[in-house]
Amino acid sequence: MEKIKLKEQTMEFKLNGTTINYEGDPELSLMTYLRDVEEIISPKDGCAPEGVCGCCSVLLDGNVLKACIAPMRRIAGKEVITMEGLDPGKKETVINAFAIEGGLQCGFCTPGIIMKVWPLLNQGFVTEKEINKALNSNLCRCTGYKKVTKSCLSAAEALRNNAKIELPQSSGKVGESLPKYDSLRLATGEAPYVADLKFEGMVHGAMKFSDHPRAKVLKINTSVA
Ligand code: FES
Numbered sequence: 001m002e003k004i005k006l007k008e009q010t011m012e013f014k015l016n017g018t019t020i021n022y023e024g025d026p027e028l029s030l031m032t033y034l035r036d037v038e039e040i041i042s043p044k045d046g047c048a049p050e051g052v053c054g055c056c057s058v059l060l061d062g063n064v065l066k067a068c069i070a071p072m073r074r075i076a077g078k079e080v081i082t083m084e085g086l087d088p089g090k091k092e093t094v095i096n097a098f099a100i101e102g103g104l105q106c107g108f109c110t111p112g113i114i115m116k117v118w119p120l121l122n123q124g125f126v127t128e129k130e131i132n133k134a135l136n137s138n139l140c141r142c143t144g145y146k147k148v149t150k151s152c153l154s155a156a157e158a159l160r161n162n163a164k165i166e167l168p169q170s171s172g173k174v175g176e177s178l179p180k181y182d183s184l185r186l187a188t189g190e191a192p193y194v195a196d197l198k199f200e201g202m203v204h205g206a207m208k209f210s211d212h213p214r215a216k217v218l219k220i221n222t223s224v225a
């Protein structure tokens with residue numbers, strides 16, 4: 001049988017400051033490339049390829065892009081920045097703002113949210129309305145938006161004043177308030193979720209529902225099982 005030949009494209013782009021020579025399917029999504037080829041798991045797969053949750057947001061030439069709906073051909077000659085490529089000092093300030101203001105819980109949506117507001121946070125003054133408008137296309141299923149907005153405003157103010165936001169030190173005694181546990185790894189997207197795990201020899205399973213849900217099962221052919 002004739003093998004299906006995938007379309008290939010050779011192109012160059014920058015990823016977090018490094019020049020990449022890409023040779024492959026021009027229709028492959030940037031999110032799949034980042035997660036499966038580069039093993040950068042900060043863009044999370046929340047709804048691919050629907051493009052509605054914003055969890056996979058990255059920057060393309062400084063503009064926010066949902067990586068799950070961006071084919072590789074769109075990246076040619078451009079620069080992609082993920083969470084890993086952000087200015088480390090500014091990133092720490094933003095993450096600490098989220099940790100202190102309670103702007104994250106499970107953290108799945110947080111890297112995408114931070115990438116989405118990053119240009120706004122760095123533009124100088126930003127209003128609550130601008131933040132909320134930007135977050136219209138980012139879904140958070142457990143924190144809600146009030147604390148996320150508060151975190152963004154706090155981070156923006158610190159960045160504007162060239163100030164740092166430090167996490168409070170704590171002795172861990174009962175009654176002391178602590179910042180969110182593991183917030184750094186969650187907010188940067190380093191903390192792996194189920195879809196981020198990879199093991200040698202790992203196999204994937206998929207649910208297959210019956211095409212005839214009301215049928216009476218008379219016999220099951222297990223010969224291929
Ligand atoms: S995974 Fe890309 S928008 Fe949801």
Ligand code: FES
Nearest residue numbers: 105106107140141
């Ligand atoms: S923090 Fe859990 S979905 Fe947003």
